[in-house]
Amino acid sequence: MRKAYVFRLYPTDPQQVRLAAMLAAHCELYNAALEERREAYRKCGITVKVAAQMAQLTGMRAARPDQAVWSFTSQQQTLRRLDKAFAAFFRRLKAGEKPGYPRFRSVRRFDSVDFRHGDGITFGTKGRSKGHAGLRVQGIGVVKIRQHRPLPENAKLGQITIKREGAGPRARWYVVIPVEAGAVPLPETGREIGIDLGVVHLATLSEPIPAVTDEHGHLANPRHLAASADRLATAQQAYARTRRGSNRRRKAAQRIGALHAKVARQRRDHAHKTARALVTNADLLVMEDLRTVNMIRRPAPRPDGNGGHLPNGAAAKAGLNRSILDAGWGVFTSVLESKAEEAGRVLLLVNPTNTSRTCAQCGHCDAVNRTSQAVFACVACNHTTNADVNAAINILRAGTVRRSA
DSSP, rough: EEEEEEEEEEEEEHHHHHHHHHHHHHHHHHHHHHHHHHHHHHHHHOOOHHHHHHHTHHHHHHOHHHHHHHHHHHHHHHHHHHHHHHHHHHHHHHTOOOOOOOOOTTTTTTTEEEETTTTTTEEOOOOOOEEEEEEEEEEEEEEEOOOOOOOTTTOOEEEEEEEEEEGGGGGGEEEEEEEEOOOOOOOOOEEEEEEEESSSSSSEESSSTTTTTTTEEEEOOOOOOOOHHHHHHHHHHHHHHHHHTOOOHHHHHHHHHHHHHHHHHHHHHHHHHHHHHHHHHHSEEEOOOHHHHHHOOOOOOOSSSSSSSOOOOOOHHHHHHHHHHHHHHHHHHHHHHHHHHHHEEEEEOOOOOOTTTOOOOTTEEEEGGGGGSSEEEEETOOEEHHHHHHHHHHHHHHHHHHHHO
Protein backbone atom coordinates (compact mmCIF):
# COMPACT_ATOMS: atom_id res chain seq x y z
CA MET A 1 0.00 0.00 0.00
CA ARG A 2 1.06 3.60 -0.57
CA LYS A 3 1.19 5.96 2.40
CA ALA A 4 1.85 9.68 2.51
CA TYR A 5 3.98 10.93 5.38
CA VAL A 6 3.29 14.62 6.08
CA PHE A 7 5.81 16.61 8.13
CA ARG A 8 5.71 20.26 9.02
CA LEU A 9 8.47 22.53 7.76
CA TYR A 10 9.93 25.34 9.84
CA PRO A 11 11.54 27.75 7.34
CA THR A 12 13.26 30.94 8.40
CA ASP A 13 11.75 34.26 7.32
CA PRO A 14 14.05 34.57 4.26
CA GLN A 15 13.28 30.95 3.36
CA GLN A 16 9.53 31.66 3.55
CA VAL A 17 9.99 34.52 1.09
CA ARG A 18 11.90 32.26 -1.31
CA LEU A 19 9.36 29.46 -0.94
CA ALA A 20 6.56 31.88 -1.84
CA ALA A 21 8.62 33.07 -4.83
CA MET A 22 9.06 29.45 -5.92
CA LEU A 23 5.30 28.87 -5.86
CA ALA A 24 4.74 32.09 -7.83
CA ALA A 25 7.27 31.02 -10.48
CA HIS A 26 5.64 27.61 -10.93
CA CYS A 27 2.22 29.25 -11.06
CA GLU A 28 3.45 31.53 -13.86
CA LEU A 29 4.82 28.49 -15.72
CA TYR A 30 1.51 26.64 -15.32
CA ASN A 31 -0.51 29.58 -16.65
CA ALA A 32 1.88 30.19 -19.55
CA ALA A 33 1.67 26.52 -20.60
CA LEU A 34 -2.13 26.65 -20.36
CA GLU A 35 -2.21 29.80 -22.47
CA GLU A 36 -0.02 28.15 -25.13
CA ARG A 37 -2.33 25.14 -25.32
CA ARG A 38 -5.47 27.28 -25.55
CA GLU A 39 -4.15 29.63 -28.22
CA ALA A 40 -2.61 26.86 -30.33
CA TYR A 41 -5.93 25.05 -30.49
CA ARG A 42 -8.04 28.21 -30.91
CA LYS A 43 -5.98 29.68 -33.75
CA CYS A 44 -4.53 26.62 -35.50
CA GLY A 45 -6.50 23.63 -34.21
CA ILE A 46 -3.25 22.12 -32.90
CA THR A 47 -3.02 20.12 -29.68
CA VAL A 48 0.21 20.88 -27.83
CA LYS A 49 1.58 17.82 -26.03
CA VAL A 50 3.35 17.87 -22.69
CA ALA A 51 6.57 16.53 -24.24
CA ALA A 52 6.74 19.53 -26.58
CA GLN A 53 6.30 21.93 -23.68
CA MET A 54 9.00 20.19 -21.66
CA ALA A 55 11.38 20.53 -24.60
CA GLN A 56 10.95 24.31 -24.38
CA LEU A 57 12.08 24.47 -20.74
CA THR A 58 15.79 24.70 -21.58
CA GLY A 59 15.30 27.75 -23.79
CA MET A 60 12.88 29.32 -21.33
CA ARG A 61 15.34 28.94 -18.46
CA ALA A 62 18.12 30.50 -20.56
CA ALA A 63 15.92 33.50 -21.34
CA ARG A 64 14.50 33.78 -17.81
CA PRO A 65 17.21 33.61 -15.11
CA ASP A 66 14.51 34.01 -12.44
CA GLN A 67 12.97 30.71 -13.60
CA ALA A 68 16.35 28.97 -13.89
CA VAL A 69 16.81 29.31 -10.11
CA TRP A 70 14.32 26.51 -9.50
CA SER A 71 14.61 22.79 -10.11
CA PHE A 72 14.26 21.70 -13.75
CA THR A 73 12.51 18.50 -12.66
CA SER A 74 9.99 20.37 -10.52
CA GLN A 75 9.08 22.49 -13.57
CA GLN A 76 8.55 19.29 -15.55
CA GLN A 77 6.24 18.07 -12.79
CA THR A 78 4.23 21.31 -13.02
CA LEU A 79 3.76 20.76 -16.75
CA ARG A 80 2.68 17.17 -16.04
CA ARG A 81 0.13 18.53 -13.57
CA LEU A 82 -1.40 20.64 -16.36
CA ASP A 83 -1.39 17.60 -18.65
CA LYS A 84 -3.29 15.62 -16.02
CA ALA A 85 -5.86 18.43 -15.80
CA PHE A 86 -6.43 18.21 -19.57
CA ALA A 87 -6.60 14.40 -19.40
CA ALA A 88 -9.27 14.64 -16.70
CA PHE A 89 -11.16 17.23 -18.79
CA PHE A 90 -11.28 14.95 -21.86
CA ARG A 91 -12.21 11.94 -19.71
CA ARG A 92 -15.20 13.78 -18.22
CA LEU A 93 -16.16 15.11 -21.65
CA LYS A 94 -16.15 11.61 -23.12
CA ALA A 95 -18.19 10.25 -20.19
CA GLY A 96 -20.86 12.92 -20.66
CA GLU A 97 -20.12 14.57 -17.32
CA LYS A 98 -19.67 18.29 -16.64
CA PRO A 99 -16.20 18.69 -18.18
CA GLY A 100 -14.67 21.71 -16.40
CA TYR A 101 -12.01 23.12 -18.73
CA PRO A 102 -8.64 23.76 -16.99
CA ARG A 103 -8.48 27.30 -15.63
CA PHE A 104 -5.74 29.80 -14.97
CA ARG A 105 -4.48 29.65 -11.40
CA SER A 106 -4.13 32.56 -9.02
CA VAL A 107 -0.76 32.81 -7.30
CA ARG A 108 -2.63 32.88 -3.99
CA ARG A 109 -4.22 29.51 -4.77
CA PHE A 110 -1.22 27.74 -6.25
CA ASP A 111 -0.05 26.05 -3.05
CA SER A 112 2.14 23.07 -3.95
CA VAL A 113 5.14 22.04 -6.05
CA ASP A 114 6.19 18.47 -6.86
CA PHE A 115 9.80 17.26 -6.98
CA ARG A 116 11.72 14.04 -7.55
CA HIS A 117 13.91 13.07 -4.62
CA GLY A 118 17.58 13.54 -5.37
CA ASP A 119 16.90 16.03 -8.17
CA GLY A 120 16.45 19.50 -6.71
CA ILE A 121 15.34 18.21 -3.32
CA THR A 122 16.86 15.89 -0.71
CA PHE A 123 15.40 14.62 2.55
CA GLY A 124 17.82 13.55 5.27
CA THR A 125 18.27 12.99 8.99
CA LYS A 126 22.07 12.80 9.11
CA GLY A 127 23.49 14.97 11.87
CA ARG A 128 20.00 15.70 13.26
CA SER A 129 18.64 14.85 16.69
CA LYS A 130 15.77 12.38 17.08
CA GLY A 131 12.50 13.74 15.75
CA HIS A 132 14.17 16.26 13.46
CA ALA A 133 15.29 16.22 9.83
CA GLY A 134 16.32 18.55 7.06
CA LEU A 135 15.05 19.20 3.55
CA ARG A 136 17.53 20.63 1.07
CA VAL A 137 15.64 22.44 -1.70
CA GLN A 138 17.25 24.01 -4.77
CA GLY A 139 17.02 27.78 -4.55
CA ILE A 140 15.86 27.67 -0.91
CA GLY A 141 18.54 25.98 1.18
CA VAL A 142 18.12 23.50 4.04
CA VAL A 143 14.72 23.77 5.74
CA LYS A 144 14.14 22.32 9.21
CA ILE A 145 11.59 19.52 9.59
CA ARG A 146 9.79 18.27 12.69
CA GLN A 147 9.73 14.53 11.96
CA HIS A 148 7.10 13.29 14.41
CA ARG A 149 7.32 9.68 13.17
CA PRO A 150 10.02 7.74 11.32
CA LEU A 151 9.76 6.66 7.72
CA PRO A 152 9.63 2.89 7.04
CA GLU A 153 13.00 1.19 6.94
CA ASN A 154 14.58 1.06 3.47
CA ALA A 155 11.83 3.34 2.13
CA LYS A 156 12.47 4.38 -1.46
CA LEU A 157 11.73 8.07 -1.86
CA GLY A 158 10.33 9.19 -5.19
CA GLN A 159 8.00 12.14 -5.54
CA ILE A 160 8.15 14.76 -2.78
CA THR A 161 5.69 17.66 -2.53
CA ILE A 162 6.15 20.98 -0.76
CA LYS A 163 2.78 22.37 0.26
CA ARG A 164 1.60 25.66 1.71
CA GLU A 165 -1.46 25.98 3.94
CA GLY A 166 -2.82 29.48 4.48
CA ALA A 167 -1.31 32.77 3.40
CA GLY A 168 0.95 35.53 4.65
CA PRO A 169 2.74 35.23 8.00
CA ARG A 170 0.09 32.73 9.17
CA ALA A 171 1.01 30.27 6.40
CA ARG A 172 2.19 26.80 7.36
CA TRP A 173 4.54 24.77 5.20
CA TYR A 174 4.56 20.99 4.89
CA VAL A 175 6.45 18.30 3.02
CA VAL A 176 4.49 15.29 1.73
CA ILE A 177 6.51 12.10 1.18
CA PRO A 178 4.62 9.15 -0.39
CA VAL A 179 6.27 5.76 0.22
CA GLU A 180 5.36 2.14 -0.37
CA ALA A 181 4.59 0.49 2.97
CA GLY A 182 3.43 -3.03 3.67
CA ALA A 183 0.45 -3.82 5.87
CA VAL A 184 1.14 -4.48 9.56
CA PRO A 185 -1.66 -6.86 10.64
CA LEU A 186 -2.94 -6.40 14.18
CA PRO A 187 -3.91 -9.32 16.46
CA GLU A 188 -7.42 -10.63 15.85
CA THR A 189 -10.08 -9.55 18.33
CA GLY A 190 -13.06 -11.65 17.20
CA ARG A 191 -15.25 -8.54 17.18
CA GLU A 192 -17.39 -7.35 14.25
CA ILE A 193 -19.06 -3.97 14.42
CA GLY A 194 -21.53 -1.93 12.40
CA ILE A 195 -21.08 1.84 12.30
CA ASP A 196 -23.96 4.29 11.90
CA LEU A 197 -22.80 7.85 11.15
CA GLY A 198 -24.70 10.81 12.56
CA VAL A 199 -24.56 14.43 13.62
CA VAL A 200 -25.64 14.18 17.26
CA HIS A 201 -22.91 11.57 17.67
CA LEU A 202 -20.14 11.16 15.13
CA ALA A 203 -20.94 7.45 14.97
CA THR A 204 -22.82 4.78 16.87
CA LEU A 205 -21.54 1.20 17.02
CA SER A 206 -23.60 -1.96 17.04
CA GLU A 207 -21.97 -2.83 20.37
CA PRO A 208 -20.08 -0.60 22.82
CA ILE A 209 -16.30 -0.84 23.05
CA PRO A 210 -14.87 0.02 26.49
CA ALA A 211 -12.58 3.06 26.56
CA VAL A 212 -13.62 3.93 22.99
CA THR A 213 -17.39 4.59 23.19
CA ASP A 214 -19.85 5.33 25.97
CA GLU A 215 -22.05 2.60 27.41
CA HIS A 216 -24.52 2.95 24.52
CA GLY A 217 -21.88 2.64 21.78
CA HIS A 218 -21.78 6.33 20.84
CA LEU A 219 -18.65 8.07 19.57
CA ALA A 220 -18.64 11.74 20.52
CA ASN A 221 -18.94 14.41 17.84
CA PRO A 222 -16.57 17.24 18.87
CA ARG A 223 -18.26 19.81 16.55
CA HIS A 224 -15.03 21.70 15.91
CA LEU A 225 -16.66 24.27 13.61
CA ALA A 226 -19.39 25.05 16.13
CA ALA A 227 -16.77 25.42 18.88
CA SER A 228 -14.95 28.02 16.74
CA ALA A 229 -18.14 29.81 15.65
CA ASP A 230 -17.66 32.82 17.96
CA ARG A 231 -14.06 33.39 16.88
CA LEU A 232 -15.03 33.00 13.23
CA ALA A 233 -17.92 35.43 13.62
CA THR A 234 -15.61 38.02 15.20
CA ALA A 235 -13.05 37.57 12.43
CA GLN A 236 -15.69 37.83 9.70
CA GLN A 237 -17.16 40.97 11.26
CA ALA A 238 -13.69 42.52 11.34
CA TYR A 239 -13.28 41.59 7.66
CA ALA A 240 -16.61 43.21 6.78
CA ARG A 241 -15.48 46.52 8.32
CA THR A 242 -12.38 46.77 6.10
CA ARG A 243 -11.97 48.55 2.78
CA ARG A 244 -11.49 46.47 -0.35
CA GLY A 245 -7.83 46.27 -1.36
CA SER A 246 -6.51 47.46 2.00
CA ASN A 247 -3.85 45.74 4.13
CA ARG A 248 -6.35 45.37 6.96
CA ARG A 249 -8.69 43.47 4.66
CA ARG A 250 -5.88 41.15 3.57
CA LYS A 251 -4.86 40.44 7.17
CA ALA A 252 -8.48 39.88 8.22
CA ALA A 253 -8.90 37.37 5.38
CA GLN A 254 -5.74 35.57 6.51
CA ARG A 255 -7.16 35.40 10.04
CA ILE A 256 -10.36 33.77 8.77
CA GLY A 257 -8.37 31.31 6.68
CA ALA A 258 -6.17 30.41 9.66
CA LEU A 259 -9.23 29.67 11.81
CA HIS A 260 -10.78 27.42 9.15
CA ALA A 261 -7.43 25.65 8.68
CA LYS A 262 -7.26 24.97 12.42
CA VAL A 263 -10.77 23.48 12.37
CA ALA A 264 -9.75 21.22 9.47
CA ARG A 265 -6.65 20.05 11.36
CA GLN A 266 -8.70 19.33 14.49
CA ARG A 267 -11.25 17.36 12.47
CA ARG A 268 -8.51 15.38 10.73
CA ASP A 269 -6.72 14.66 14.01
CA HIS A 270 -9.92 13.39 15.65
CA ALA A 271 -10.67 11.20 12.62
CA HIS A 272 -7.21 9.60 12.80
CA LYS A 273 -7.45 8.87 16.53
CA THR A 274 -10.99 7.50 16.32
CA ALA A 275 -10.23 5.34 13.28
CA ARG A 276 -7.13 3.91 14.97
CA ALA A 277 -9.19 2.95 18.03
CA LEU A 278 -11.78 1.19 15.87
CA VAL A 279 -9.36 -0.86 13.77
CA THR A 280 -7.50 -1.87 16.94
CA ASN A 281 -10.67 -3.28 18.52
CA ALA A 282 -12.51 -4.93 15.60
CA ASP A 283 -11.72 -7.34 12.77
CA LEU A 284 -14.70 -6.44 10.56
CA LEU A 285 -16.03 -2.91 10.23
CA VAL A 286 -19.21 -2.19 8.29
CA MET A 287 -20.48 1.32 7.67
CA GLU A 288 -22.91 3.20 5.46
CA ASP A 289 -21.91 4.16 1.95
CA LEU A 290 -23.20 7.72 2.26
CA ARG A 291 -23.24 10.25 -0.58
CA THR A 292 -22.59 13.41 1.38
CA VAL A 293 -22.76 15.65 -1.70
CA ASN A 294 -26.33 14.53 -2.34
CA MET A 295 -27.31 14.91 1.31
CA ILE A 296 -26.30 18.57 1.54
CA ARG A 297 -28.13 19.81 -1.55
CA ARG A 298 -30.35 22.83 -1.06
CA PRO A 299 -34.10 22.23 -1.24
CA ALA A 300 -35.73 23.30 -4.50
CA PRO A 301 -37.62 26.62 -4.41
CA ARG A 302 -41.43 26.50 -4.32
CA PRO A 303 -43.00 29.33 -6.35
CA ASP A 304 -46.41 30.46 -5.07
CA GLY A 305 -47.60 31.58 -8.52
CA ASN A 306 -47.71 35.27 -7.59
CA GLY A 307 -44.03 36.08 -8.03
CA GLY A 308 -43.11 34.91 -4.53
CA HIS A 309 -42.08 31.65 -2.93
CA LEU A 310 -43.59 29.31 -0.38
CA PRO A 311 -41.58 28.08 2.63
CA ASN A 312 -39.36 25.16 1.63
CA GLY A 313 -37.39 24.53 4.83
CA ALA A 314 -34.19 26.03 3.42
CA ALA A 315 -33.14 27.61 6.73
CA ALA A 316 -33.47 24.36 8.68
CA LYS A 317 -31.74 22.44 5.87
CA ALA A 318 -28.85 24.91 5.94
CA GLY A 319 -28.33 24.18 9.64
CA LEU A 320 -28.42 20.43 9.01
CA ASN A 321 -25.97 20.80 6.12
CA ARG A 322 -23.59 22.73 8.35
CA SER A 323 -23.76 19.99 11.00
CA ILE A 324 -23.12 17.27 8.40
CA LEU A 325 -20.07 19.07 7.06
CA ASP A 326 -18.83 19.79 10.59
CA ALA A 327 -19.01 16.06 11.43
CA GLY A 328 -16.60 15.34 8.56
CA TRP A 329 -18.01 11.99 7.44
CA GLY A 330 -15.94 11.97 4.27
CA VAL A 331 -12.67 12.59 6.13
CA PHE A 332 -13.51 9.95 8.73
CA THR A 333 -14.44 7.35 6.10
CA SER A 334 -11.27 7.86 4.03
CA VAL A 335 -9.05 7.73 7.12
CA LEU A 336 -10.79 4.58 8.36
CA GLU A 337 -10.33 2.90 4.96
CA SER A 338 -6.61 3.67 5.02
CA LYS A 339 -6.06 2.45 8.57
CA ALA A 340 -8.14 -0.70 8.04
CA GLU A 341 -6.01 -1.61 5.02
CA GLU A 342 -2.82 -0.92 6.97
CA ALA A 343 -3.96 -3.06 9.91
CA GLY A 344 -5.19 -5.96 7.77
CA ARG A 345 -8.82 -5.38 8.76
CA VAL A 346 -11.90 -5.69 6.55
CA LEU A 347 -13.98 -2.56 5.96
CA LEU A 348 -17.23 -2.87 4.00
CA LEU A 349 -19.49 -0.06 2.80
CA VAL A 350 -23.16 -1.03 2.44
CA ASN A 351 -26.28 0.63 1.08
CA PRO A 352 -27.89 2.62 3.94
CA THR A 353 -31.43 2.41 2.51
CA ASN A 354 -34.00 1.57 5.24
CA THR A 355 -31.35 0.72 7.85
CA SER A 356 -32.92 3.29 10.20
CA ARG A 357 -36.51 2.11 9.53
CA THR A 358 -36.05 -1.66 9.85
CA CYS A 359 -36.42 -3.41 13.20
CA ALA A 360 -33.25 -5.29 14.08
CA GLN A 361 -35.35 -7.69 16.18
CA CYS A 362 -38.09 -8.85 13.76
CA GLY A 363 -37.15 -7.23 10.43
CA HIS A 364 -40.32 -5.14 10.08
CA CYS A 365 -39.68 -2.03 7.94
CA ASP A 366 -41.85 1.03 8.42
CA ALA A 367 -41.21 4.76 8.66
CA VAL A 368 -43.36 5.03 11.80
CA ASN A 369 -40.91 2.75 13.65
CA ARG A 370 -38.65 5.80 14.05
CA THR A 371 -40.74 7.77 16.51
CA SER A 372 -38.03 10.40 17.09
CA GLN A 373 -34.41 11.13 16.37
CA ALA A 374 -33.24 8.99 19.29
CA VAL A 375 -35.96 6.37 19.84
CA PHE A 376 -36.81 3.34 17.70
CA ALA A 377 -40.08 1.59 18.60
CA CYS A 378 -41.20 -1.24 16.31
CA VAL A 379 -44.98 -1.22 15.70
CA ALA A 380 -44.92 -4.94 14.88
CA CYS A 381 -43.06 -6.51 17.84
CA ASN A 382 -42.90 -3.55 20.28
CA HIS A 383 -39.10 -3.74 20.35
CA THR A 384 -37.71 -0.44 21.69
CA THR A 385 -34.11 0.69 21.57
CA ASN A 386 -31.87 3.57 20.59
CA ALA A 387 -32.49 4.40 16.93
CA ASP A 388 -28.81 4.71 16.04
CA VAL A 389 -27.90 1.41 17.73
CA ASN A 390 -30.73 -0.30 15.83
CA ALA A 391 -29.40 1.13 12.54
CA ALA A 392 -25.83 0.03 13.37
CA ILE A 393 -27.03 -3.54 13.97
CA ASN A 394 -28.81 -3.53 10.60
CA ILE A 395 -25.69 -2.19 8.92
CA LEU A 396 -23.57 -4.94 10.47
CA ARG A 397 -26.07 -7.58 9.36
CA ALA A 398 -26.02 -6.25 5.77
CA GLY A 399 -22.24 -6.28 5.77
CA THR A 400 -22.08 -9.82 7.17
CA VAL A 401 -24.46 -11.07 4.46
CA ARG A 402 -22.45 -9.32 1.77
CA ARG A 403 -19.20 -10.77 3.07
CA SER A 404 -20.63 -14.30 3.14
CA ALA A 405 -21.94 -13.92 -0.41
